[in-house]
Amino acid sequence: MRVLKRSKSIGMLVATVAAAGLIPLAAGQADAAPAAAAAAGSCPAAGTVTQGWHSGHDGVDIANSRGTAIYATGAGTVIASGPASGYGQWIRIRHDDGTITEYGHMYERLVSVNQQVSAGQHIARMGSEGDSTGVHLHLRTYASASASRGINPVDYLSARGVGLPCTPGSGTPGTNFTTWGTSVRVRADARLNAAVVRTLTGPTPVYVECQKHGDSVTAEGYTNDAWSYIPALGGFITNIYIDHPAAWLPGVREC
Numbered sequence: 001m002r003v004l005k006r007s008k009s010i011g012m013l014v015a016t017v018a019a020a021g022l023i024p025l026a027a028g029q030a031d032a033a034p035a036a037a038a039a040a041g042s043c044p045a046a047g048t049v050t051q052g053w054h055s056g057h058d059g060v061d062i063a064n065s066r067g068t069a070i071y072a073t074g075a076g077t078v079i080a081s082g083p084a085s086g087y088g089q090w091i092r093i094r095h096d097d098g099t100i101t102e103y104g105h106m107y108e109r110l111v112s113v114n115q116q117v118s119a120g121q122h123i124a125r126m127g128s129e130g131d132s133t134g135v136h137l138h139l140r141t142y143a144s145a146s147a148s149r150g151i152n153p154v155d156y157l158s159a160r161g162v163g164l165p166c167t168p169g170s171g172t173p174g175t176n177f178t179t180w181g182t183s184v185r186v187r188a189d190a191r192l193n194a195a196v197v198r199t200l201t202g203p204t205p206v207y208v209e210c211q212k213h214g215d216s217v218t219a220e221g222y223t224n225d226a227w228s229y230i231p232a233l234g235g236f237i238t239n240i241y242i243d244h245p246a247a248w249l250p251g252v253r254e255c
Contacts, residue, residue: 041073041074041119041156041157041160041161041162042071042072042073042074042119042120042162042168042207043071043073043120043162043166043167043168044062044070044071044072044073044101044103044137044139044157044166045062045064045068045069045070045071045126045137045139045168046062046064046068046069046165046166046167046168047062047063047064047068047126047136047137047165048062048063048064048165049061049062049063049164049165050062050063050134050136052152052154053150053152053153053154058140058149058150059102059104059138059139059140059141059150059153060138060139060153060154060164061136061137061138061139062136062137062139062164062165063134063135063136063137064126064135064136064137065126065135066107066125066126066127066128066135067107067108067125067126067127068125068126068135068137069122069124069125069126069168069231069234070103070106070122070123070124070125070126070137071120071121071122071123071168071231072093072101072117072118072119072120072121072123073093073095073101073119073139073141073157073160073162074093074095074096074097074099074101074119074160075095075096075116075117075118075119076093076094076095076096076101076116076117077093077094077114077115077116077117078091078092078093078111078112078113078114078115078116078117078123079092079093079094079100079113079145080092080113081109081111081112081113081115082109082113084104084130085130086104086130086131087104087105087129087130087131087138088104088105088106088107088127088129088130088131088132089104089105089106089107089109089124089127089129089130090102090103090104090106091103091106091109091111091123091124093117093123094145098143098144098145099141099142099143099144099156100141100142100144100145100147101139101140101141101142101156102139102140102141102142102150103123103124103137103138103139104130104137104138104139104140105126105127105128105129105130105132105135105136105137105138106124106125106126106127106129106137107125107126107127107128107129108124108125108127109123109124110122110123110124110125111123111124118209118253120168120207120209120231120232121209121231122209122231139153140153141153141156141157167232168231168232177205177206177207177208177228177242177243177244177249178203178204178205178206178242178243179200179203179204179206179237179241179242179243180203180241180242180243181200181203181220181241182200182201182202183199183200183201184199184200184204184237184241185198185199185200185237186198186199186200186230186233186234186235186236186237187235187236187237188234188235188236189214189235189236190212190213190214190215190227190236191214191215192215192217194235194236197233197234197235198233198234198235200233200237200241203243206228206230206232206233206242207230207231207232208228208229208230208242208249208252209229209230209231209252209255210228210229210252210253210254210255211226211227211228211229211239211248211249211252211253211254211255212226212227212229212236212254212255213225213226213227214226214227214236217238217240219238219240219241220240220241222240222247224238224239224240224247226238226239226247226248226249227239228242228249228252229255
């Protein structure tokens with residue numbers, strides 16, 4: 001439920017919300033979750049698990065079509081991004097808890113070494129580079145940077161609230177929101193003339209990765225130029241249809 005009308009002045013509205021001590025519904029729900037929820041994980045990619053972790057296979061394979069989005073399973077720092085023997089290309093992320101996740105065989109990398117990434121951030125596109133018999137993500141997980149043998153990614157993700165196979169945008173930590181309204185258009189960019197990539201038929205739980213200023217939109221009695229990027233939907237929606245009183249969402253970085 002929207003509890004405060006969105007103002008044309010973002011600064012005034014944010015100040016009002018802060019003064020009133022209002023918080024989003026998702027944050028209120030998180031109060032009831034165990035402390036471990038802060039280290040929750042994100043789905044690495046949509047697809048079919050074609051091979052699991054065993055003595056001869058130090059990871060799991062998730063198969064899908066070329067170009068399928070690959071996401072960071074948690075927040076952290078990119079410690080490797082580039083060509084790699086066997087993988088063709090790889091990305092390694094050191095997470096805040098010291099664990100390492102490793103992603104291989106992508107045809108396109110979207111992050112670089114030393115870059116800070118958020119949980120659920122789009123980091124690569126699935127491919128079949130290197131020693132590979134088909135398009136897939138090879139995911140490995142390690143207890144630490146010094147570990148020579150990985151740990152079972154299924155167990156690693158399960159401990160962080162993610163089961164395989166999974167749907168991107170689920171099990172995502174950080175700031176979660178819900179949309180409101182019907183026939184809400186998801187656009188390829190924060191512009192009214194950008195292509196519509198999807199239409200939401202009703203309220204939908206979403207993970208907002210970042211937000212940015214774009215075309216000003218007037219709808220439902222509100223005016224706002226802020227747009228939210230939702231990786232699981234592959235596009236942006238105006239913040240008017242994010243069910244939160246603030247015009248500029250608190251706790252969400254700028255794209």
